[in-house]
Amino acid sequence: MKVYLTRTKAVTVADYPAASKAVRAFIEKGDLGAGCGSSLEAFTGGNIVDGKGKMIAHVSYNGRVWPGTEWKPGLKPLFG
Known part of the structure; x- marks a missing residue:
């Protein structure tokens, strides 16, 4: 399976825990906001x-x- 980190960038993951970890690492590394009025770039x-x-x-x-x-x-x- 793959999880998308952006609309076009995906990484292969083994399972749901790995997908969660990949997404959270991407968000934290990129200092991304939730997109709900945040001044940070939206995830x-x-x-x-x-x-x-x-x-x-x-x-x-x-x-x-x-x-x-x-x-x-x-x-x-x-x-x-």
């Missing part, structure tokens, strides 16, 4: 795709991994 990545390129989950700014393409009330994280 735009976090999508996790399978080997066929289908989006299966996403990593939120806080490092939690959620099923599907977007967070919805009542969802339980897959990791974090």
